[in-house]
Structure formats: structure tokens, C-alpha cells
Amino acid sequence: MKFMEINGVRLSRLIMGTGDLSKLNGTDMLDTYVAAGGTTIDTAHQYRRAETIIGQWMTEKGNRNQMVIMTKGAHHNDGSPGPRVNAEAIRKDLFESLDRLETNYIDLYALHRDEPGTPVGPIMEELNLHLSEGRVRAIGASNWTHQRIQEANDYAQAHGLSGFMFSSTNLALAVANEPRWEGCVSADEQASQWHERRQLPLLAWSAQAGGFFTGLFSPEDRTNSDMVRVYYNEDNWKRYERAKKLAESKGVTALHIALSFVLNRPFPTGAIIGPRSDAELMDSVKAMEIELTESEQEWLDLKREELAV
Known part of the structure; x- marks a missing residue:
């Protein structure tokens, strides 16, 4: 296991x-x-049952101090109607998450969605209050564009506050055609360059592109409408073929290569995974050991035609 x-x-x-x-x-x-x-669990206020199960599990195991909990709040579709990226909703969701998780602090706390156009000042003031009072140890933004994160961090710097310390968006070798869910954000090339310049950590969800690289999908099989809608395009099939070719040369699988692509970016990254079996989990652990050169990454991402030897 590797750490950051x-x-x-x-x-x-x-x-x-x-x-x-x-x-x-x-x-x-x-x-x-x-x-x-592994030490880090990603959950959310919106995943009500999950937070409760995790809290009970940590209490039974007595392992809270060994675990790193990332949870999220202020989702626009989470209970109360109307805008929710505001101090009141953040406070409500945070305290309810603390209760469900049976803990008095959250290691990594992120806003689950953005509401573009909402002033960032009150948001950063509220998050900094919980930082200062020890309820959260680090603050981040889930599904915020890098422009909005920069806006929030500029405000924080100008007012002597802490800015966002990490981002959590989609990042995968397969590039999404459109958001997988309403309000979701994927890190495009411009966002990746922004992360590289600032070295701001990115904790990528759907880092394995919903299993696109497992071999279970093909251009002819269009039975999974969500996969077709989000990931089926000519460039992604080229990326899949290249991942298979590189995997063969390294004695691994295309899925290993796809996950290692996310973990070998030129800025700090983590990968949020959703294994369905112990074997899938251990496959992901194996992918962490694969090193990809800059040339290999560029070739996989179709930025160069030939793979340098």
C-alpha cells in the first residue's frame, strides 16, 4: 500500500x-x-446507511484512530429542497455525519457538489470554523471545477483562511462523454495542468471508469446504457486497446494499467475504488506497484502515436 x-x-x-x-x-x-x-474510507452524508455501518464497524473494531474517514456534505439533492451549498446545510450535514460515524472528527471533509454562482466567502468561513474547532482535519471540494476551487482559495488567502486542500472529481484513463451523475465534474486536460502547477491532491472517483477496462464491454455490446452514454467513444476504445497492449508487455491486465495511469499522474492522486470481491480489491492493490513513464502515460492517453522504447 502507498500513502500520501x-x-x-x-x-x-x-x-x-x-x-x-x-x-x-x-x-x-x-x-x-x-x-x-488500506486506511481510507470514502463516504457521504447522502450515503446515510453507509455512514451508520462504518460508524458501528469502527466502534466494534476500536480502530477509529487507525482509519482515515473522508465524508461529504451539502449535496443539492439530500433532504431539504433548494440550494444547499451554504453554511446552514454544511453545519447540519457535518453534525449528522459525525453522529452516524460515531466520531467527534472527520479527517477529510468535502462539499459533495457545487452550486456555481454561490458566493465562496460564507462557504470558506464556515469550513474554516470547523477546522479551527477540530471537527475536521482537512477541507476539500468534490465535483467543483478547478476555476471555482481557485476562486475559493483566492478568497481564503485574501482573508487569512485555509483554502481547499484537496479536490475529488472523476479522473480516469477513459474520458467521460458527459457527467455520469447530475452535477459531477471530470478533470479534463486543463484541470490536470492546474493540479500539476499547484500540486493540489486529487482523490479520483470512478478511477477505473466503471470497469470499462475489464474486458466486459465492447463497441458492439450496447446493453449497458450508462456505460454507452458516458464512456463509449472512438478514443476510449483506442485507449483500451493500448492499455491491453501495454499490459501484455508488463504481465498485468488492462485494468491494472488504467488504475496505475491515475496513480502515476504528475501531481498527488488517490483512487477511490469499488471492488465487488476480494479478488478485485487485491487486483487494485497490485496496480499500485506499477510504474508508468511519462512516455507510456502520453501514449495511453493518445498524446503520442508511438510508444518510446
């Missing part, structure tokens, strides 16, 4: 996602993940 640090929080770069509750059945997958060296 965000504002003094040491976290495993392979992060267990909990959006799909079936993966938490009996918490066996959490036990397997910890046994493999």
Missing part, C-alpha cells in the same frame, strides 16, 4: 468507496481492505 499526506493527514492512496451498500454487506470488504493495508 493532506494537511498532516496520512492516507492510503487506494481509497475504499462506499456508495454501493452491497459492498458493505457484513463489512467483510472493509476488513479485507484494512488487512491489505
